Amino acid sequence: MRTISPARIVLIAATALVLIYLILPVLIIVPISFSSARFLTFPPPSLSLRWYQQYFSNPAWMQATQVTLIVAAFTVVIATPLGVAAAYAISQSKLRVMRVIHMALLLPLVVPIIITAVGIFFIYARVGLVATLPGLVLANVMLGLPYVVISVLAGLQSFDPAQEMVARSLGMNRLRSFFAVTLPQIKSSVVAGAIFAFISAMDETIIALFISGGQYQPLTKRMFTALRDEIDPTIAAISTLMTAASFMLVLLASARQRKSG
């Protein structure tokens, strides 16, 4: 039998501790959200759904939820086709300028979001997009594009462009051959990119802090404001729901990616 070296034990212990550090804070909000106590007590004195009730019966929270879902949905609907078209062009074209464009599309990951947020705020203030739904959607499309582009480019890498050539030589035009031959094969990475763009829009906070207002405030902005004032356990309930939604979407996306190999 193989003996386990001390170094290996240390490695396993260290890894386990770090993984606990990573996952524990995400899990701790679940029992807090089901606690009956007004103040944070752990373990909770008894279980209750009062914070979920508070959330679902509060018109302000409900309106914010609606804004978040509408913005995230529109973001996906716009960012996905733009990102797919861009990724396709980048992978097929041999133009030198495409490398620069590729880098430009990744800019939202490079520029600190606080800077983007303040800049967008100044521009929106000039054109009247502050505190509007289109303003929020546009900003989130910009933030979501890199996820779609990265995911679809990875998908296109394992796709053989010769197949599309064949379809075209058999008389299909470029558009039809893309939809009939290419798209079905990169579908998984398109869906994964779309899911990541959705999560990105759902979680986005900093730009919303600057440009959203009035009735068009997403959930994250209201949560942030509430957190600054006092710690309301309703936020634990909302956080639990948001985390559950993210987890399910990520599992969906990774299951799709694995299927495509």
Added chain:
Amino acid sequence: MLALVSPALLVILLLIVLPVGWLAWQSIYHDGFTLEHYRRILSEDIYWRSFALTFEISLLVTVLALVLGYPVAYAANAVSKAWSVVILALVVLPFWTSVLVRAYAWLALLQRTGVINQFLRYLDVIGEPLALVHNTFGTVVATVHILLPFMVLPLYATMQKIPNDLMQAGASLGGSPAFTFFRVFLPLSLPGVLAGSTMVFVLCLGFYITPELLGGGRTVMVSMLVSRNVELYNQFGAASAVAVVLLLSVLLIFFVVSRFISLDRVLGQK
């Protein structure tokens, strides 16, 4: 092909290039050209201290993320496929949880009446609750937590490409496990270390939510200077100048790093 990229490119130009360009313009122009805002950043204590603090915190966070992240990436690479999937899942899932939710979770854990203080008092280890949050400590703990996946994923990607034969060759030639690790594996994993460290450091430089919610007003990072100058004082020129200096720092770091490794490697994650 250019027609296909142009809608996406237009979004990027209008919503990031133009806004950032506007900031740069606003930082030097206000009824005439002026470098007043930059002079203030250089001369006024509060700006100077904030930049210094931000770089210190970013460095600390990067080192901590590397120390915590390296063993995890190493383990994910060394164990069987099934365990590796489990480890990576535990790294990636928090990654896709809202930063705001995680900041809230850390508040719940660290505050005076929080989970950790209650637990320690229950065990009678401490009499008075510890001040774990609303200070730099709380900010660092939560920021490392949020940025750790950005370290682990590039490390793991690099380690996966290190051929196992090399370690076996080192061992068969008489090298102890420690020797082959330090002389063969570690040097080969350095590109991953650089990629992960760059991403963590740069993201930390611009971090806003954790210092704002967990710093208790004392940990004024550069991002907070920007937002306060906009929201509280309506000092748009000053905010723009701070933003420009921060952006230039970030771009300079990326430029220097790109001399050593491909930037795709740094940005390819998430």
